[in-house]
Amino acid sequence: MILAFDIVLLVFLVIAAIISLSVKDLLSSAMIYGIYGFLICLLWAEMGAVDVAFTEASVGAGISTVLFIATIFNTRRRSSD
Amino acid sequence: MLSKVFATIAVVITGGILLYGVSDFPGFGDPHSPPNAGVPGSPSVSQYFITESYADTKVPNLVTSVLADYRGYDTLFETVVIFAAGMAIFAILRVVGDQSVEQPRRTSESSFTDGDHSRIIVGTTCRLVVPVIQLFALYVVAHGHHSPGGGFQGGVILGASFIIIALAEHLNAALRRFSERSYVVIASIGILIYAAFGVFAQLLGGNFLDYGFLEPILFTDGPEMARSHSMLGVEIGVAFTVTAIMFAIYANLSSRGLLRDGL
Numbered sequence: 001m002i003l004a005f006d007i008v009l010l011v012f013l014v015i016a017a018i019i020s021l022s023v024k025d026l027l028s029s030a031m032i033y034g035i036y037g038f039l040i041c042l043l044w045a046e047m048g049a050v051d052v053a054f055t056e057a058s059v060g061a062g063i064s065t066v067l068f069i070a071t072i073f074n075t076r077r078r079s080s081d
Numbered sequence: 082m083l084s085k086v087f088a089t090i091a092v093v094i095t096g097g098i099l100l101y102g103v104s105d106f107p108g109f110g111d112p113h114s115p116p117n118a119g120v121p122g123s124p125s126v127s128q129y130f131i132t133e134s135y136a137d138t139k140v141p142n143l144v145t146s147v148l149a150d151y152r153g154y155d156t157l158f159e160t161v162v163i164f165a166a167g168m169a170i171f172a173i174l175r176v177v178g179d180q181s182v183e184q185p186r187r188t189s190e191s192s193f194t195d196g197d198h199s200r201i202i203v204g205t206t207c208r209l210v211v212p213v214i215q216l217f218a219l220y221v222v223a224h225g226h227h228s229p230g231g232g233f234q235g236g237v238i239l240g241a242s243f244i245i246i247a248l249a250e251h252l253n254a255a256l257r258r259f260s261e262r263s264y265v266v267i268a269s270i271g272i273l274i275y276a277a278f279g280v281f282a283q284l285l286g287g288n289f290l291d292y293g294f295l296e297p298i299l300f301t302d303g304p305e306m307a308r309s310h311s312m313l314g315v316e317i318g319v320a321f322t323v324t325a326i327m328f329a330i331y332a333n334l335s336s337r338g339l340l341r342d343g344l
Binding site for chain 1: 109110142144145148221229230231233234237238240241244248327330331334335337
C-alpha cells in the first residue's frame with residue numbers, strides 16, 4: 001500500500017466513472033468504462049489481490065468492452081436523453 | 082428534469098449510508114480483525130488456509146486451492162452461471178430459419194471499397210499475434226497453481242483470441258475455426274469435466290468434489306497430489322466452458338444472432 005499511488009488511482013477512478021456515465025456518445029462511454037476497468041485492475045494489483053486483478057483485466061476491461069462495442073454497433077449510437 | 086433531481090438525491094443518500102457503513106470496517110490487512118484472527122471459540126478460516134493449504138494440496142497459489150478445492154461447489158456453479166448466461170443470450174438473440182428478413186450490411190467478405198490495404202496489415206498482425214495469445218492462454222490455465230491465473234482468466238484470453246480473428250478478418254473466418262456446433266458442445270463438455278471429478282470422488286467413497294479420494298485412479302503418491310492434479314483438471318473444464326461461452330456471446334451479439342456478417 002503506497003498512499004500517494006492509491007490516492008492518484010482513486011481520483012482517476014472517480015473521474016473515469018463520472019465521465020463514463022455523463023458522456024453522451026455510447027462508444028466513448030464504453031471506452032472510458034474500459035479505462036475504469038484497468039484502473040480498478042491496477043488498484044487490486046497494488047493491494048496484493050493479483051488473481052482478482054488478472055480477472056478484472058481480462059473480463060472487466062477486455063471482453064466486456066468488446067461486447068459493449070459489439071452491441072453499440074448494432075444499436076443507435078447516441079443515447080436519447 | 083425533476084426525476085434527475087430525485088435520482089441524484091437518492092444516489093447521494095445511498096452513497097452516504099454506504100460510506101457510513103464502511104467506517105465500521107476493520108483496517109486494511111488488520112491482523113486482529115475477526116476474519117483474520119478469528120473470534121473466541123471459533124478459529125479463523127483464513128488462518129487455516131494460509132498455514133495448512135500447502136500441506137493439504139501441494140499447491141503454492143492458495144487462491145487457486147481455495148477457489149478450486151475448498152470452495153469447489155462455488156466454482157462449479159459459477160461455471161454453470163456462465164454457461165446459463167451464454168445459453169440465455171443464445172435463446173434471446175439467435176435467429177434460426179428464415180434469414181432473408183434482415184438485410185446484412187456487408188454482403189460478402191470482400192466488399193471493402195477502400196480498406197484492403199489496412200486489412201492486409203491488420204490481418205497479418207492478427208495472424209502473428211493470435212498464436213502467441215493462445216499459447217499464453219494455455220500457460221495461464223496450466224500454470225494457475227503456481228502463479229496468478231486459472232481457468233476463468235485463461236478461458237477468457239483464449240476466447241478473446243477467437244474474437245480477435247472475428248474482428249480482424251470476418252466473423253465467418255472465426256466461425257470456420259470455431260463453429261456453432263463445436264462451441265455449444267465444448268461449453269457443455271467443460272461443465273461435465275468439472276462435475277465428473279466430483280462424481281468420481283463420490284464413486285470412490287468420498288464427498289462430491291472431495292479430490293483426495295481420486296488417488297487410486299490418478300495414480301499419484303498421496304491424496305495431496307491427487308488434489309493438486311484434480312485442480313488442474315477442474316481448471317481445464319472451466320477454461321473449456323468460458324472459452325466457448327465468451328466467443329458464443331460475441332458471435333451472437335455482433336451479428337444480431339444471424340451468425341454471419343458480424344462487425
